[in-house]
Amino acid sequence: MSETYIARSSTIAARMLAGEMMVMNSADSTFFTLNPVATAIWQGADGCTPLREIVRERVCGEFDIEPEQAQVDAEQFVTELSGHGILRVSDQPLAGSQEVSR
């Protein structure tokens, strides 16, 4: 089975506010806030950890959610954010993302 790797785009600005991640894409000023589950996936998007592992470690390990449902939700989330150009997706490891300091 091929893996999915995700990395944060270099065009974004991001910061945590009260447990939710704010993300803005400088390319088109689209602005998002991510709920805690989406934030956990976002924070794991280092380009080298497979999405499946991010879901297992950061989502299922932290939130009360079924693994199958978590994987489906994560894939949908990744598709949506990559469509907005703020996540890069590949079946190969990607160059690393910047850390979000808070």
Add this chain to the structure above:
Amino acid sequence: MSLMAEVGQKAFNLGVPLAIHMDVTFRCNERCVHCYLDHDDHGEMTTAEIKGVLDQLAEAGVFFLTFSGGEVFMRRDFLELVKHARRLLFNVKVKTNGVMIGEAEAQQLRALHVDTVQISLYSHRPEVHDAITKLPHSFERSIKAICFLRDQGLRVTIANVLMTANLSDHYGTQKLAAELGVQYTLDPTITPMMDGDTSVLALRVPGEELVEVFRNPALVPNQEEFCAPPKPPSDEDLEGYPCSAGHSFCYISPYGDVFPCVQFPLPTGNIRQQKFLDIWNLSPQMNEVRSIQAKHLSTCSSCSHVASCTRCPGLAYMEGNMRGPSTADCEKSFYRTGVPTANMLLQGLDKPRGMSGQGSPLLQIHPLAVSA
């Protein structure tokens, strides 16, 4: 409420400094007739100091970061500072006159994914712009910078300060912005100089001349609502706070002084002596600013405009009382709606005196004395 407004309100309620305006220098290559700054260097923060401040700001939760001056490119390390800020994932906006921006600088700003570059431009006529900046050919150089930045795909905004020297040019400047394919903003605010000199206020556009600006649909889309007589304030309005200064926004000077806003020169601490979050959370001055609700305002709490006025607490502070009226905003409220303000009625005026603020007691504003 938009998502952005919701986030702003959340930061306001939580007391998170969501946005910071940082002047990295007061030095400038222009000598604009309306500028409030002293352009000498009294001991700017070093590259390492500013990077350290940026680290603290990221940790404090700051998201929107505006770099301004002075002229930011007077610092040779400016792009290095932007790079550090972007590495920390700030949303970065740059305010500049553009005179030192060539194609290479525009490319670098693009590569760093700066959100917006705001360029000061005072007229569509070179002779008027250059007379305001006192720098020959500054118009030509700023226009070139706008084109370089735009061609890189960056968002560019022309910022025009409206004053007596360019009063008749704002339509032309707005048209020029449209022709260049960039955004346009207009601000009629002229503030006293940092040394307390109020002579610059003579450049303020008389309130009655602002009526034309208020009727410009390209600048004020909802004119009917904008110019409508004020509604009686509700209890909720009186419980409200004047603006985000000190609540979710503050200003940092090139010397590390922290103020509630760039236009609110109440010293609250210095980042060379204290951690940013200690100033933000513990400064008695910052907490005093935060405590002021509309119901606490000495004259404005009884004013019919209290809910819709653009009253700036910083300008009020410069007039001597941060809980008092800001005369310039009283004028705007009057000329926007035709309804006298409580401040005017208190003085027995049926229209503003004109040349707002001039002659009022104004505080002297100096950089804090700091030993690095």
